[in-house]
Amino acid sequence: MPPPFRGSDFEYKKIAPPKGIGDLPRYLRELLGGFFSRLIYIVKLVWETGPSIMIAMSLIALFQGVSPIISSYISRYLLNALQTGWNSGATLSDFFNLSISADSVFFLLIFMFVFKILNSVISQLNTAILRISGEKIVRCVKIKIMKKARELDISAFDRPAFYEKLENANREAGHRPLQILNSTFTVISTLIRLISYVVILTSAPGLWWASIVMVIVSIPSAIINFAYRRKNFFYMRWKSKERRQMNYYSDLMVNKDIAKEIRIFGLADSFIERFDQVFKVYYSGIKKLVVTENIWHVTIAIISAVINCAFFAAIAFMVLTGKIMLGDYSLYTDSLTSIAASVASLIGTSATIYEGTLFIDNLISFMDERQSVVPLDEKKPEKVKHGAPHTIEFCNVSFSYPGTDRPVIKNVNLKFGPEDTVVLVGLNGAGKTTLIKLLTRLYDPTEGVILLDGKDIRSYDIADVYKTFGIIFQDFGKYAFTVSENIAFGDIDRVLSQDDIKNAAEKADATDYINKLPAGFDTPLMRTFEHNGIELSIGQWQKLAIARAFYSNNDILILDEPTASLDAIAEQEIFNQFDELRQNKMTIFVSHRLSSATIASKIVVLEYGAVVEEGTHSELMEKKGRYYALFSTQAKRYIESAEK
Secondary structure, three states: OOOOOOOOOOOOOOOOOOOOHHHHHHHHHHHHHHHHHHHHHHHHHHHHHOHHHHHHHHHHHHHHHHHHHHHHHHHHHHHHHHHHHHHOOOOHHHHHOOOOOOOHHHHHHHHHHHHHHHHHHHHHHHHHHHHHHHHHHHHHHHHHHHHHHHHOOHHHHHOHHHHHHHHHHHHHHOOHHHHHHHHHHHHHHHHHHHHHHHHHHHOOOOOOOHHHHHHHHHHHHHHHHHHHHHHHHHHHHHOHHHHHHHHHHHHHHOOOOOHHHHHHHOOHHHHHHHHHHHHHHHHHHHHHHHHHHHHHHHHHHHHHHHHHHHHHHHHHHHHHOOOOOHHHHHHHHHHHHHHHHHHHHHHHHHHHHHHHHHHOHHHHHHHOOOOOOOOOOOOOOEOOOOOOOOOEEEEEEEEEOOOOOOEEEEEEEEEEOOOOEEEEEOOOOOOHHHHHHHHOOOOOOOEEEEEEOOEEHHHEOHHHHHHHEEEEOOOOOOOOOEHHHHHHHHHOOOOOOHHHHHHHHHHOOOHHHHHOOOOHHHOEEOOOOOOOOEOOOHHHHHHHHHHHHHHHOOOEEEEEOOOOOOOHHHHHHHHHHHHHHOOOOEEEEEOOOHHHHHHOOEEEEEEOOEEEEEEOHHHHHHHOOHHHHHHHHHHHHHHHHHHO
């Protein structure tokens, strides 16, 4: 089998097989050490969710452990009492007059029915506890995952291996911890039951060795269970890419945002075929594992059944020869059956726990992800002076995205003043958006340093840095909330004010279309949750994103293609509003429409990640360099379009 973590930076700790008998203790120590450390992690997780869950499950496990033994003894004494009464010539009237073995039969019948009712109640209670606790554990784990995702570097989202961890953690979040803990308690119950039945069977005349035989017969099954659980784990890890591909293809077919394109271009059959091709590869491996494992299990089950049948015949012979009573036959055969079932359950459940703890490494690995974008001094980070003018300086800054050697930003040196209006210009892929990501410290430079107010930006508190910038990204967020909430997300910590929200919408030229919506600013957007949700056009969404920036009122305004989806008139209206917004503060634009560059106090021309020109519009036009060529080409196109 190929290495299980192809294309992944997550490495499962492999345990070298024992080199001989002398090396066996080391192998078992490493194997069990990892197993118990993961099990302890799960116990802590469930305890954190609610101690009452653990206590309730412990008590139920104890009851379920002793319950079958109690039931077997009730059956034994009842059958023996009935056999004694029958042999003494008792009649039906004697039974109702409690003359058979005194009043033992009637008492045992009452006790048996009460115990059955109690069993049913406990079983239903256990089901209810598992369902309720399952929901609580899902909540606990999901919140942990969301909080961890909040802390992680944006660079993590650029790594396929990170998505492998995230997918695996999310997939296991709901059922796996509770399943493992419930299985652990099942093992405890089974052990109690197994030990009790072994003790009972050793008291049978001449059959003290039967329990040993039953356990020995079950050992091969144990080996197969554990071996195939481990194989299954590695296969699932190895095929993580294929599972994500299948999810991707199936999600494409139900994605409402691209449903039109899929229909028009006739892509549906292609995606379905690709899903099916990947599934066939994935399924062939799973099928082979399942079939092989079950061939082994069936073979062992047949051998086990033959041995079990021989023991049943031996016990029946003892009844016929008068060595034991009928109730004893019931007790001993119950013991044989239960020992076989308990050992099988113990093996199967233990293997499930083992497999589950291997899979819980998905969650543990994800939670162990470390943030690298942190303040230089994490204990005492610097604070940004909000409400004051700022300066920004790039000093020999270069950057490559994680996992690549290709520099996206190359030796950039720039300086922006407190009231500068900076426009970043360049063709697609020039590095404009990446420069913004570095400035806002979503990433750290591979080389060089960025200074904010003369200090290394890495010395500041991260959250404080983020609050300095009001930003509209090129791929701005569209949230399935109301119009007001979408605007208010610009400053979530601010006391909600409808007047401020409406003012921000007015500045973004969004009020006209918002007022025409069914519930105005309270209209739910998107049909993700609400049947009356409204789907906005991309231009309307962009105005909403711009309103979000107006609402934020941060010290430095950054606009990454803020008007890309707006028409020329709407774009000009927005820029007129920006003139008001950017008073006494630094503003940085990224734009392909070079008409916006004419208002800039500084234009930076980027090409292949390097700064090739810098200056005002008039300076760069006089220079007749790269900016002049770009501006002239665009202006010529507009003039030719107007003349036609």
